[in-house]
Amino acid sequence: MRFTWFNLMPWPYLPDDFREKNRSVWVDIDPNLFDPVKGHQVYNNYLDLLEYAGTLGFDGIGVNEHHQNAYGLMPSPNLIAASLARRTDDVALVVLGASIALYNPPLRVAEEFAMLDCISGGRLVAGFPVGTSMDTNYCYGTIPGLTREKYREAHELIKRAWAAREPFAFNGRYTKLRYVNPWPKPIQQPHPPIHIPGGGSIETFDFCIDNTYSYSYLSFGGYIRGQALMQGYWDRVAERNAPDTSPYRAGFAQTICVGETDAEAERLYAKHVSYFYNRCLHVYPGFADAPGYRTIKTIQKGILSQYAPQTMFQELPWKELVDNGSVIAGSPETVTQRMEDLIKKLRVGNIFCLMQIGDMPKDKCMHSTRLFAEKVMPKLRHLFPEYSDDGRFWCKPLAKRAKPGSLPVESELDSPVGAER
């Protein structure tokens, strides 16, 4: 099993009447609600927490990309990952991911990911999302009906750019480059492991299966609701005759809160879970799914966006969120039991643990994170023993890595400082 501690970086200062006064947390949210001075503290807190998780035995620490979104303050996940690369040691940097169709040229992603892989010594797990309709279409203006074609082209460019051993010309429909020759190249060859976050598109299932990428469902609806979608994925893996059904072909994001007891978990975290589910997920349904973004085949399969009106989160109490699996919460024993249920039912080897929830303060988040790392994670490690050596979907760091901040002693130079050398 591989556990990644994931931080969405939610803005923790949405007012109590946010839902009443704003139609959406995303795209056209009131810009006056952001305060850059508070932002200074928020970003630094969240970086601290990611770094903290990196010391506790999590396999990875995870970041992702959202735009104009108060529950995701990372328009540039690569900036955050770069900062983490220097301040962490042996944990994987899971960038899940950079929306490759939104970069112009998408070669930028090949370059930045290669930089991250070099700086971190091969610790990058790369994510290539198509991006939500909110981000891709409404915030970044990509034409919905062309988004997937643009994505596929960007993917082809990046893969070729990483693999090429000499400059080449790329004559794409959306990107034309005479000299593709990115410096640097990633340490991990032929490329870092690639994870694709998806929301149920058949095309994305197939894309992962065909390229041996890991499919991850980053839902907030929890594992009970996520089961149908993941079953759809595994059905497709069987239909397409994939060579194996390794659980590492799949990942799932789950909101998790651990307390010493079930009661403590509710007492400590209920408020922050409510903040997340009832304020942060308040997305205007008109932004959920631009017509043309989802393919006909996917709509006909009945897979709808988790932001679509019929699945919109209503004012949800703690008990309901816990019962319906949106949140896995409680004592280490309760959480272990439910996590095992999740892992087996969804058949997922990669877990993205959402543990910084809504406006949860740092100390509570650390408490929950530590309990998970110490008392839950070790009890789940043994699952899927038959695939324990499947390294295809995880990074392969260099054995000998640079130590950030190590400086030589100037006095040991042959000549005096400032002299001509």
Next chain:
Amino acid sequence: MQLKTIQTKRAAVRYYESGEGWPLVFLHGAGGLDMDLGFLDALAQKFHVYAPLVPGYGDSEECEELRDMLDFTLHTWDVVERLGLKDPILTGFSMGGMIASEMAAIAPNDVSRLALIAPAGLWMDQHPIPDIFAMLPYQLPDYLFYDVEAGAKIMSAGSNMSDPKFLQAFLVQNARQLGAAGKILFPIPERGLASRLYRIKAKTMLIWGEGDKLVPPVYAKAFQQGIAGAEVIMIPRAGHVVPFEKPAEVIGAIARLQ
């Protein structure tokens, strides 16, 4: 009104045909043709009407090869060519007006009469056109109709969004139709037409509902300034869907091109 098919190089195109007289090509808006069939019937009393569907509309196949404005413009010229028409009266409503304008600008010697009904295609920062791609079905009537209440009734007739089957069919239709429209209208319905309008040589009627809240009448002036000699016909007590709300007045305005 008969629904027929012609094959162009790129797509099987469905089109309605009816009437006798001078040929007239009508290009529909982003909402499709359903609401304008009555208008077309009336129009066919005076003209030989051809109303092709943009690929993806109605029961027609989508065409992935149509990606940008030039594709749409040339595709529609291909349709006119396959229909065997020479210098038809070219009319277009909303998105169709945008396509018709582009057709007349790109081939000015092939279009001598042009009727643009509340066309899209221009953008003024002071008068932003509302984002139809972010609207929920119940919000549309406000922007489309002069009589919003009556419009809402017409649009919701027979629709039941709480029925999963209906919802799925609705989403598929939306994805096909607005997915195609989005190629030229998303995120802003402007693809450089302003810089090409001067090429239009056709005698041009600009027909607008006075109460248009989607493409406000101020755009009539902008089109008029761009097209030499264009005439504006402003129709009172009408919103954006003026062919539906005031068919006789619109037909009267088109007839002035004869």
